[in-house]
Amino acid sequence: MQPSAEANHRIARLSAHLYPPNLQMEESSGLSRANCRAKGGAPGFKVAILGAAGGIGQPLAMLMKMNPLVSALHLYDVVNAPGVTADISHMDTGAVVRGFLGQPQLENALTGMDLVIIPAGVPRKPGMTRDDLFNINAGIVRTLCEGIAKCCPNAIVNLISNPVNSTVPIAAEVFKKAGTYDPKRLLGVTMLDVVRANTFVAEVLGLDPREVDVPVVGGHSGVTILPLLSQVKPPCSFTPQETEYLTNRIQNGGTEVVEAKAGAGSATLSMAYAAVKFADACLRGLRGDAGIVECAFVASQVTELPFFASKVRLGRTGAEEVYQLGPLNEYERIGLEKAKKELAVSIQKGISFTRK
């Protein structure tokens, strides 16, 4: 039986809802979507991933599609967004997935979003520092943040693209220029450092990593990654050798993966896991859940630097409280001075880039 004019109209409406025009699927049988009854506006948050077709973006998109707090998931990239979108949209979970390809579709991707997660940009190869990515990724982050300022200025932004110590100041400057800057809503994602610290500390102590909580402060690169091993929960102590081993391993966790991947990129799967853990905490904060505390690289008055990673309390408006570092031991105090010296340079580099 041929679908009626009314049914054809419904197909067109539904297709337009699920896919922007250039991503629409061919309707070869004339049957598939005719029988669909689109359900409108499920409750939940609207989340966009920018760089969704990349090594982090794809598993991150898959995991966000599984998050019951997400009602709409927008997948934006400059390549391969239609393929990733088609694939992920077949998962039988609640979030409605839509794909957006290339700069002309950025505004549609961003309009109405509550949370924007940014893993767009190039990753490291062996021998490179995160700062070596600055020249390419700074411009990418600036363009994407200009879109956010225009289309969803109240969204929470989770910035993953490296070098985080510079890209977060870049984003802040873009938002200031646009008159939309709210420091509470801009969060550099340092969760992978915490995830690694929990894992490595649990190995040393012979514990389940899920029982371990290690605050990691400072920034997200080399010596700026400062695990506070004196504040580990459950309370414990380490020998000087254990402290040295753990600090080095946590600070060089990214390089460990870059070298193991031997030119094929940097951490993607553990990063997607960490990004989802952090995004879920942000969404629970937005929902109004109490007591959500995670580490993130944010605007800060904890030190003399304008940005610093430390524990923050996540709420309806983002990072509502930035916690002090608490008591540090001598080893950590020396580490803090080293971290601040390097961080100051990276932060200034980001600020200068946008003011040029």
Ligand SMILES: NC(=O)c1ccc[n+]([C@@H]2O[C@H](COP(=O)([O-])OP(=O)(O)OC[C@H]3O[C@@H](n4cnc5c(N)ncnc54)[C@H](O)[C@@H]3O)[C@@H](O)[C@H]2O)c1
């Ligand atoms: N914060 C962290 O802890 C952390 C951890 C791992 C990786 N990273 C960083 O995340 C970034 C992405 O890593 P990856 O492994 O996914 O890289 P990737 O190359 O696999 O993916 C990046 C994606 O970004 C897309 N992209 C490039 N320019 C874009 C633009 N202008 N707009 C939208 N998308 C664009 C690419 O097409 C690609 O799909 C890198 O900068 C990496 O260093 C950060």
Ligand SMILES: O=C(O)C[C@H](O)C(=O)O
């Ligand atoms: O190390 C990298 O370049 C990627 C990321 O910052 C990481 O910590 O794994």
